[in-house]
Amino acid sequence: MIIRKHHKVLVQGITGKQGSFWTEKMMACGTQVVGGVNPKRAGETHVGLPVFASAREAMAAAPYDVAVMFIPPAAAKDAALDAIEAGVKLLVMLTEHIPIRDVMAVHEAARRRGTRTVGPNTAGLVTPGEAFVGIMPGHNPNVFQPGRVGVISRSGSLGTLVCLNLTRAGLGQSAFIGVGGDPMVGTTTRDALEALDRDARTQAVALVGEIGGVMEEDAADYAATMRKPVVAFIAGRAAPPGRKMGHAGAIATANRGGYASKRQALEAAGVTVVDTPGEIAEACGRGLAHGQCGAEQGSLSMEA
Numbered sequence: 001m002i003i004r005k006h007h008k009v010l011v012q013g014i015t016g017k018q019g020s021f022w023t024e025k026m027m028a029c030g031t032q033v034v035g036g037v038n039p040k041r042a043g044e045t046h047v048g049l050p051v052f053a054s055a056r057e058a059m060a061a062a063p064y065d066v067a068v069m070f071i072p073p074a075a076a077k078d079a080a081l082d083a084i085e086a087g088v089k090l091l092v093m094l095t096e097h098i099p100i101r102d103v104m105a106v107h108e109a110a111r112r113r114g115t116r117t118v119g120p121n122t123a124g125l126v127t128p129g130e131a132f133v134g135i136m137p138g139h140n141p142n143v144f145q146p147g148r149v150g151v152i153s154r155s156g157s158l159g160t161l162v163c164l165n166l167t168r169a170g171l172g173q174s175a176f177i178g179v180g181g182d183p184m185v186g187t188t189t190r191d192a193l194e195a196l197d198r199d200a201r202t203q204a205v206a207l208v209g210e211i212g213g214v215m216e217e218d219a220a221d222y223a224a225t226m227r228k229p230v231v232a233f234i235a236g237r238a239a240p241p242g243r244k245m246g247h248a249g250a251i252a253t254a255n256r257g258g259y260a261s262k263r264q265a266l267e268a269a270g271v272t273v274v275d276t277p278g279e280i281a282e283a284c285g286r287g288l289a290h291g292q293c294g295a296e297q298g299s300l301s302m303e304a
Contacts, residue, residue, distance in 0.1 A: 010055060016070055018070050054082050067092070068092040107184065127174075151166070152205065165277070211236030230269075
């Protein structure tokens with residue numbers, strides 16, 4: 001799920017306003033975009049790229065590894081299934097408010113065909129100096145610079161802020177993974193954490209979570225086994241218990257999913273949990289400076 005410069009990308013919905021804008025930004029960063037999809041404009045050239053009638057037709061003419069969707073909710077299921085049936089390895093689902101039944105159908109099809117899905121409602125993936133897909137400002141050197149910190153975020157805006165602060169601190173990012181804010185995402189926070197732990201370029205991880213769901217608690221179980229420093233910020237500390245906040249996935253249930261539960265689980269795993277996103281860069285810097293950290297499990301402790 002870490003985007004690389006050798007990956008070939010198909011843009012579904014390339015001729016729309018957002019698809020056009022972000023395709024040009026992706027290509028300017030070195031992303032290998034091979035074409036796009038719009039059944040009504042098949043055979044045309046748009047932003048210098050061929051437009052195909054379907055993802056399956058595109059795969060036959062210009063094979064690709066990644067498909068990114070600039071598709072409205074009502075059409076998202078068909079577009080996703082088209083890419084999955086074409087054999088795409090990684091599907092980045094930017095679309096928000098896809099009906100739950102449609103999301104379930106997409107995830108089941110992806111499971112059967114071995115397709116990795118990111119999202120729905122993800123801001124995308126960025127590997128500074130290599131490539132990006134989605135709506136993160138991967139083209140902006142003030143926000144993204146090659147570095148040592150892997151960033152995981154359910155929120156695109158908070159993820160952008162954290163990456164900006166890491167760049168200003170001179171740490172940069174090894175990769176950004178936006179897991180998405182919907183309640184049923186294909187790639188979880190734990191999945192992303194495992195990928196960054198395996199990545200040789202990543203020397204520390206910044207985890208940006210929020211109340212609702214149990215992805216951060218599940219990720220804490222894995223963080224306890226890591227030797228790389230992990231720093232986390234959880235949005236929603238002041239939210240009333242059980243209150244839905246922002247993202248569709250941000251609703252707490254039973255005794256899990258709330259701010260206190262997430263913080264307790266992460267801190268028990270040896271993760272530093274900071275109070276504001278502005279503190280993440282400083283905490284990551286301390287973790288990197290200390291190398292292997294003082295916590296028993298090898299994650300960064302606040303005292304280190």
